Amino acid sequence: MYNKFILENGITVVMEKIPYVKSVSIGFWIEAGSRYETVKNNGVSHFIEHMLFKGSKKRNAKEIAESIDSIGGQLNAFTGKECTCYYAKVLDNHLPIAIDVLGDMILNPKFQEEEIEKEKTVVMEEINMYEDSPEEIAHDLLAEALFNRHSLSYPILGKENTLKSFNKSIIMDYYNRFYVPDNIVVSIAGNFDIDTTLDLLTSYFKDWGLRHGKNEEFQKPEINQTLKGRYKDTEQLHLCIGMQGIPQGEDKLYPLLILNNIFGGSMSSRLFQSIREERGLAYSVYSYPTLYKDIGTFNIYVGLNPNQLENVSNIIIKEIEGIKEKKNITREEIYKSKEQLKGNYILGLESTSSRMSAMGKNQLLLNKVYTQREILQKIDSVKCEDIIYMADLVFNKEKINIAYVGKINDNKKVNDIIKKTYFRS
Template identity: 55%
Template sequence: MYRKFKLSNGTRIIMEKIPHVKSISLGIWVNVGSVDETAENNGITHFIEHMLFKGTKNRSAKDIAAAIDDIGGQINAFTGKECTCYYAKVLDSHINIAVDVLSDMVFNSSLDEKDIEKEKNVVLEEISMYEDSPEENAHDLLFKTIYQEDSLGYPILGTRDIISNLTRDKLIEYMEKFYVPENMVISVAGNFDEKYLIDMLEEKIVGTGKKENIHLIKSKNKANFNKEIGVKYKDIEQLHLCIGLESFSMGSENVYPLLVMNTIFGGSMSSRLFQNIREDKGLAYSVFSYPTSYRNSGIFTIYAGINPKQLERVCSSIKEEINLIKNKGLRKEELLKAKEQLKGNYILGLEGTSSRMMGIGKSELLLNRVYTQKEVLDKIDNIEMDHIKKVIDKIFSKDNMSVSLVGNIDNEINIKQYLY
């Protein structure tokens, strides 16, 4: 059962007590991601995430790592399109250390000038590593192609020029705007004493002096979905193909029917897409589909890593599966199996405290509510064929399609003739 609290400065707390485990996972979530950036500071959110590990007024970077390593715990962070999370997993007897270290990092970071310059090189190497991954390139290019100038299409890592020109003043200004109590959620899952934890959070979080900022505005209009084709030439063996179709935003009633449909279409090894293109025809090693939902937009992505000579056949096979599901829908037994598969994946994903902490934290931060396990399972069980048909009709339209291609591709190829 989930419990919610608010600290005296307005920071939201969402927690789930699991008495039978010996671990506890804690995350400090900030409602800021690359979508909040501009063309002038793209990459700053991710860079700040790096910098908060580089030392505080009380600890060096090595002290931060050692504090958690010494107790056998784990500490990490990630930056997404819409949120940033700093998290730790420790034995329940060491929750005080996790709270102390995470709160120190997030609220007392020193942002030392020398560390900033060193970390720029680290992030630039991360960008280089990403550029060496053509599959990642294809997915990022798809977002850039679809959203163009909208910040949802910005790369999370940013660009070399912008990262190289970040200053301490810019980091501080950005943090003062977004790293405020009303824009944060602390999520906790595991074995803990509720009063002890709340008192400790009140001391460590509120004691930092951060006050509620009622002037932060996070509203944004729906991101425009542009139907374009993006191509990036790379002299590599494989061709990486992404097809993006306009989908549903976070919180939509269609999200769960979409998940069921995707399970059947391309979301698993037994899916139609995988069985047709890989197993039956041997045209690709990796082929799959997945939905992504944001507050103001959504994408349904089909990906295939292929031999460039097989592009036409793979596109034809994808179009074949799209036409089949559009014209004939799903069989009843497929729907039942997909619902069971989705429920099984969901329940198995809740086996650890980390996944539970992630689930409740992100949901509270972005949706301002958390669905119980029963509510989620009921949503899946209540999906009918009519719901699936509505999703299929919305998603699979040739007037609703963008494409990205990364690899050794002939610029004369007209991808539209294969897919449209």
């Protein structure tokens, strides 16, 4: 059972007490990510995430790290398309320290010019590391194909030219618009006293007055049909296929998750079995949905020998048509997929970090936290016709987008194979 509170200055707090554990996880969730950026400041959300670890008014970078390391805890952060999260996991009696450290980082960052210049080099190395992963490049290229010039297509890390342009003024402008109380959710899960913790948070943030920052009006992206390829000296061809899915917060998510398990989201899925196990044509093949506030996608990835592109593509289309046109989903597949989904969900509940993340993200982006019973009921209530409906929705050939990365010297040949297989009417 979770509890929700709103502090006087507008910060939302969601809490779940789990008395049988000895740890507590806390996350500060900010609705700021690459979706809220422009062409000129792309990457600034992620850069600010880095900078908050570089020093505050109370602590330098080493002291921030030592504050949590010295109590055996974990401190980290991540940036996504629509949110940024700073989180810690500590023993239950050390929660006040975690609140002090995270709160200090978010409230009192220094953003020193010298540290900004040094961190540009660090982030540039992170971009270079990413460039060494053709699979990651393929997924980002797919986002460009799916969302065209919409901000959802922007890379989370940014690009070299935008990174070089960052200065304190650009960073502070973004920070002041997004790091405001009514744009923040604090999520806590573990063994702690709710009243004492709420008093602690209220006292800590009492001087951070009510302030409104961003006022963003989103334009929903249009998904059409695009093909993008990029040359890279690799042994494999990394192929990504993306179609329109559903936004966050819809009940249709659960039929989609069950469809994904059946189609390509697990080792027992049709794609994995037909491409890897039965024919040995790829080592890595999988499907997955992505969900944003007003749109979603359904994606397929496969790493393969370029010579097998046509063969593997025909298998993928055959599996899609098997579900969409023959509607050949069995009761046994649905039952197994539901049990797999419930099992993964329930096992995740054993982690305070997972519980904290689910509560924080849902409250931030959906303004709602679902109970465990509600989620299990939603999974159990899915019918075969719900899954068929989702298959008709996502497997739409007019919305198929393709991105590939590999050592391709003859792009025309590859493009012709892809267009003939995936884009045919």
